[in-house]
Amino acid sequence: MNYKEGQGWHDPRIVPYQPLKLDPSCVVFHYGQTVFEGMKAYVTKDGEVQLFRPNKNFERLNRSNDRLVIPQIDEEFALEALKKLVSIDKDWVPTAEGTSLYIRPFIIATQPYLGVAPSSEYMFIIIMSPVGAYYKEGLNPVKIQVEDEYVRTVKGGTGEAKTGGNYAASLKAQEISGEKGYSQVLWLDGKEHKYVEEVGSMNMFFKVDGKVITPALNGSILQGITRDSIIQLLKHWNVPVEERRISIEEIYEAAANGKLEEAFGTGTAAVISPVGELLWKNEKVVLNEGKTGEISKRLYDTLTGIQYGTEPDPFGWTVKVE
């Protein structure tokens, strides 16, 4: 679908996957005016195809649009278009256990213009690809390095928007921590380098002394859809859960006192990713003997159960594709 000032969004169409032809002076190439989303379609045990809370993705896309001065999209229209696209390619949704169809909606600024100003033309595109099971041999705890030199984003900058620049800013730290043998970076707040924010593509949760805690949304942490679902599930189970500011010192103190029971990240790709080890300023913490914790496992089983239709969906989170 295209956008042009004076004309609005127009010309929605489904075409075979193909390269784009763009002018080299497009705004997106030079100033990064772009937003994106990540979501999945699943085949249920009855062979039906379903999406997981897709309306939340389009809501978030519009919040990102607002920050990047990109025109709002019609969320209902986007969802209907997505359903149509998935229904055409239904055979593409893989059926093997743990597999899914990854869906990437994105918008790019396509006006050829080298001045720093919002584009007057855009393209909204949705691409999709089958993806394998994230965990081939069961949940696998990850090693995470706490980053205290680089900053991913800050409130007042592009903050919680899902925009390429925030991910570009994260690459250097990820490369350095990868060289040290850590698979993910845990970002701290950009002002004081003190409070836990999130991991590369996941929100963070900790179980401390029987209570689950997660950093409160603060304008720079991405409003994860899995995060919101996990909070709702925990409340549904009467597990105490708190959203608040969490300093990295608090986590290390809890670990030193034997009260850090579990840590896990949440996101569309990994669903739940248990954390087996944290490294902060050369100080290592091994969690749960590097094994997957009880609450991580229960959350993973329930959430994937709802997504794959093997568990009831009391929250009405799934949306069928006819």
Ligand code: PMP
């Ligand atoms: N934080 C960041 C920075 C992300 O890129 C993602 C993935 N979209 C998440 C958190 C998790 O969000 P969600 O649960 O909506 O996938």
